[in-house]
Amino acid sequence: MEQYLPADEELADALLELAVPFDAVNGVLAARSRLARDRGLRTVFEEMLHLQTAAVGTLGRPSGLTPDWPAGTDGGGLLSTLLFVALAPHTRAYHRTLGVAPEVTRTTLADLGRQLAVSRWRGRPTGLGSPSWLTLHFRGELFQLGRLQFQRRSTTGDGGPDARVAEAARAAGLGEWILQLHVPDSSGPLSPAACDRSLERARAFFPAHFPAEPYRAACIFSWLLDPQLGHYLPDDSNIVRFQRRFVPLCRPGGPPEPEDTNPLRYVFGDAGQPLASLPRDTAVQRALVDHLGAGGHWYVIGGRLAL
Incomplete structure (x- = not known):
C-alpha cells in the first residue's frame, strides 16, 4: 500500500488537507488498517484506484463507485474516502x-x-453517501471557483450522469461546450457579490486552462430556480436575485415532474421527516414547508446565462 497511500503517520495530515472532519479521521485510519490485513479487499481497492486514476483528465464518471462499494463490506463509505486520498496526488x-x-x-x-x-x-452514520459525485472533482471535470462550482460538459456524445442537461443545451443551441453550475453546501451566503466573483473567475479560468473548449454559456438545473419561491421570499433575497441571472432552459420531453424531496434534502437533510416536525427558522424553510403543506409541489428548473 506504500505505493499509493501515505504512511500511517502522514495519512492524518493528508485527510486534513482534504478537509476530512476530525471526527472521521480515526475511522478512515481504521479502514486503512483493514485494507492492509485483507488481501482480497486490497485487490478490489487497487482495481478501482486504477480505474479512477486512468480517468483523470477525462469527462464522464467511471462506473462502479456506489455508496456501498466495495459490495458486501461494512466499511464501504470509509474505503471510498481512502480511495480519494490515494487519488488526490494524481x-x-x-x-x-x-x-x-x-x-x-x-x-x-x-x-x-x-x-x-x-x-x-x-x-448516513459514516462514509460518503454519493462517492460518484466526487469523481468529477478528482478527475478534473469540476472546479470550485469561489462560491460556485463549475463542471465541464460536452453537449455532443455526453454519456455523463445527467444527459438531460446536455440535451437541453443542444436544444437551446448553446454550442458544444457548456459549464454546469453547482451551488455547494456550507459555503456561505449565495450573495450577488459572491456569485459575481465566481462567474468572473470562471470567465478567466476556463479559457486559460481549457482553450480548446470554448464555453459560451453556463447552465444550471436546481430547485433554487423554481419561480414559486418568489411567492414566499422577498424580492431582495439572495435566492430571488440568483434566479434573475438566468433565462429559462427547458429539458426536452415536456414539463418537469415534481421533485419535492430535492429541496427538502438540501435544506433539511432528511427528506422523509413529517412536514410538521421540520424547523421553520428561516424564510426558505417556511416557504418549503408551507407550500407543500398547502398541496403544492417543488420543481427542478433549468436556467442559462451567457459567458
Whole structure:
C-alpha cells in the first residue's frame, strides 16, 4: 500500500488537507488498517484506484463507485474516502500540468470533507453517501471557483450522469461546450457579490486552462430556480436575485415532474421527516414547508446565462 497511500503517520495530515472532519479521521485510519490485513479487499481497492486514476483528465464518471462499494463490506463509505486520498496526488499532478493555482486545487478537493459532513447530516452514520459525485472533482471535470462550482460538459456524445442537461443545451443551441453550475453546501451566503466573483473567475479560468473548449454559456438545473419561491421570499433575497441571472432552459420531453424531496434534502437533510416536525427558522424553510403543506409541489428548473 506504500505505493499509493501515505504512511500511517502522514495519512492524518493528508485527510486534513482534504478537509476530512476530525471526527472521521480515526475511522478512515481504521479502514486503512483493514485494507492492509485483507488481501482480497486490497485487490478490489487497487482495481478501482486504477480505474479512477486512468480517468483523470477525462469527462464522464467511471462506473462502479456506489455508496456501498466495495459490495458486501461494512466499511464501504470509509474505503471510498481512502480511495480519494490515494487519488488526490494524481489529481494535483494533472492540475499542475494545466497551470491551475494550488488554492483552486485545494478548495476543489476539499469537497471531500464537505461531502462526508453532508452525508452524516443526511442520516448516513459514516462514509460518503454519493462517492460518484466526487469523481468529477478528482478527475478534473469540476472546479470550485469561489462560491460556485463549475463542471465541464460536452453537449455532443455526453454519456455523463445527467444527459438531460446536455440535451437541453443542444436544444437551446448553446454550442458544444457548456459549464454546469453547482451551488455547494456550507459555503456561505449565495450573495450577488459572491456569485459575481465566481462567474468572473470562471470567465478567466476556463479559457486559460481549457482553450480548446470554448464555453459560451453556463447552465444550471436546481430547485433554487423554481419561480414559486418568489411567492414566499422577498424580492431582495439572495435566492430571488440568483434566479434573475438566468433565462429559462427547458429539458426536452415536456414539463418537469415534481421533485419535492430535492429541496427538502438540501435544506433539511432528511427528506422523509413529517412536514410538521421540520424547523421553520428561516424564510426558505417556511416557504418549503408551507407550500407543500398547502398541496403544492417543488420543481427542478433549468436556467442559462451567457459567458
